[in-house]
Amino acid sequence: MVSTSDPGSATKKLIASTASGTTLLILVQVASRAFTFTANQLVLRKLSPTLLGISNRLELYSTSIVYFSRESIRNAIQRQPLEASGVDIQGQKGEDKAPGIDEKKAFSSATQSVINISYLSIVLGVPLSLLATKFYTHFVLAEILHEHSTKSSLFITGxxxxxxxxxxxxxxxxxxxxxxxxxxLVETVAAFTKSFSICGIVMWSSWAGYDVGVIPFAAGYLGYSLAIICGYSITMLGIATERRFSFLPSKIKSDSDPRKFIAGLFSRRLLLLAASVFMQATAKHLLTQGDSIILAAMASLEDEGIYALAANYGSLIARIVFQPIEESSRNLFASLLTRGENDTDDPACIQAAKDHLAGILQAYGLVSIIVFPLGPIFVTIVLNTLVGRQWALSNTSGLFSLYSCYIPFLAVNGITEAFVSAASSPSELRRHASRMAVFSACFALAAFVFLKLLGLGSPGLILANIVNMAVRIIWSSSFIRSYFHRKKNDLAFAQVSQSTYTYTAATIATSVMVARRKYFTENLHGYVEALALGVIYVLVILCFEKQYLMEQYNRTRQTIKLMRDKTQ
Structure with a gap:
């Protein structure tokens, strides 16, 4: 929790810092997705759906290694407060520490503890990469291992x-x-390197007449990783000397018995927290990547490539805007809701966390009300200008339209689970893992019904994902309401919902768009009419939500002022 002589001021500065960080992360996503979008436009016309399906499996392979190795460690680090009072320096705590130099040692020790535990990600990564490689070579990619340079690409990606x-x-x-x-800075350069590598190799191979298969995607990922490690090394090494810590594993307890080297390296609290989060993170990854796993097991590479195209384009907004908001909000919630030395809650911090969560949920609700009626129509209109003829299949536009309705569920689930992750105690995190198993079963059942029994194919998988997200949102919402009730600061539904007029307008607009969808998407006159109705609908919604928008505008102005004061 924030520990300062002026808690209210510290909380405002923390929120301002989070807003600044969110803005930068969004800019990173905009830049990286712009590079990726440009590269995709150039390479999609040179690649078949089958090759894109293989590249999707390579991405699942790399994502699984990285996620299982580092996610629980990162979540534990987010719960480590950077404050002198929380660190044990030579057996002293809090007010017993000498001022000045001891306080600097406390801050450096807090940093050193998270550096040390981050090395566990590398330790986990080596055996996980070997196991994943063996699994993929014998099962997932066995039939095509000697085609399309798949084996070389798998090795490079690993x-x-x-x-x-x-x-x-x-x-x-x-x-x-x-x-x-x-x-x-580093992630933007890395994203450019990845896109440039993929695009450059594809263009060169097309010009030279070589069949390089999926090697461009593997080379792009390798280029991204090299840019990340080189960029951080260049920009971060000087900070270690300035702030008195080491990027190599070092003892954080100077009085530790030399024979207890491991105990002197790692914070026991962080280790226990990382272990508690690991099972939840594992279940969450299986849920998050469940669509890719099911496709790899049940669908053809061509179908998988078509779905990957829809997922990549359809989730652009989710990755550009929602993901940075989720990540920075998780950090903010963890900072606000971590208890102080006396194991007590700060009402001001609880209120700040509640306001932040309610504001985001209300904003997501407003976005959803706009997306549900308009998304399917306008996605269909712009689709044919983005992809080549080999991708212009009859079911592609319908898949994109359905995916646009899935994105709001994805966004709301992200922010609610970010709060659950930050607010839960270690014992609650262990219990959450069992709930994740239930969600996995619900998702698998929904996928079986939509794919096998109803035979809906890729659209059925999106419907299964919507069911999955809806169940998880209901559970997360239940936890959030219970949490604030325990803190005697209830969160009412009215604080995160829109007005009755807004819901009425959304219902009418959805009915009109569904009834006239074919007309709106078959000729230029229909495009213009759909655009006009869409603009009118958005203006009506903004008018109904004027009070909420003004409140957010004033809050944003205050946050910007705090950010400016902080930098001066």
Missing amino acids: IGSLIELSAEPFFAVIQQHGLYKTRA
């Missing part, structure tokens, strides 16, 4: 995953100290 994990000590410091500018 090396890239380990290189990316080796940057975790740097990321731990960036996350704890809020060095968002450094992260933004």
Whole structure:
């Protein structure tokens, strides 16, 4: 929890810092997705759906290695407060520490503890990469291992995953100290490197007449990883000397018995927290990547490639806006809701966390009300200008339209689970893991019904994902209401919902768009009419939500002022 002589001021500064960090992370996502979008537009016309399906499996391979190795460690680090009072220096705590030099030692020790535990990501990554490689070579990619340069691509991607994990000590410091500018710079360069590598190799192979298969995607990921580790090394090494810590594993307890080397390296609290989070993170990954896993097991590579195209384009907004908001909000919630030395709650911090969560949920609700009626129509209109003829299949537009309705569920689930992750105690996190198993069963059952019994194919998988997200949102919402009730600061539904007029307008607009969808998407006159109705609908919604928008505008002005004061 924030520990300062002026808690209210510290909380406002923390929120301002989070807003600044969120802005930078969004800019990173905009830049990286712009590079990726441009590269995709160039390479999609040179690749078949089958090759894109293989590349999707390679991405699942690398994502699984990196996620299982580092996610629980990162979540534990987010719960480590950067404050002198929370660190044991030579057996002294809080007011017993000598001022000045001891306080600096306390801050450096807090940083050193998260650096040390971040090395566990690398330790986990090596055996996980070997197991994943063996699994993929014998099962997932066995039939095509000697085609499309798949074996070489798998090896390159595995090396890239380990290189990316080796940057975790740097990321731990960036996350704890809020060095968002450094992260933004490095990740933007890395995203450019990845896109340039993929696009360059595809263009060269097409010009030279070589069939390089999926090697461009593997090379792009390797380039991304190298840019990450090189960028962090260049920008971060000087900080270690300035703030008196080491990026190599070092003791955090100077009085530890030399024979107890491991005990002197790691914070026991962080280790226990990471272990508690691991099972939940594992279940969450299976849920998050469940669509890719089911496709790899049940669908053809061509179908998988078509779905991957819809997921990549359809989730652009989710990755550009919602993901940075979720990540920075999780950090904010963890900082506000971590208890102080006396194991007591600060009502001001609880209220700040509640206001932040309610504001985001209300904003997501407003976005959803706009997306549900308009998304399917306008996605269909713009689709044919983005992809080549080999992708212009009859079911592609319907798949994109359905995916646009899935994105709001994805966004709301992200922010609610971010709060659950930050607010839960270690014992609650262990209990949450069992709930995740139930969610996995619900998702598998929904996928079986939609794919096998009803034979809906890729659209059925999106419907299964919607069911999955809806169940998880209901559970997260139940936890959130219970949490605030325990803190005697109830969160009412009215605080996160829109007005009755807004819901009425949304119902009418959805009915009109569904009834006239074919007309709106078949000719230029229909496009213009759909655009006009869409603009009118958005203006009506904004008018109904004028009070909420003004409140957010005033709050944003106050946050910007705090950010300016902080930098001066």
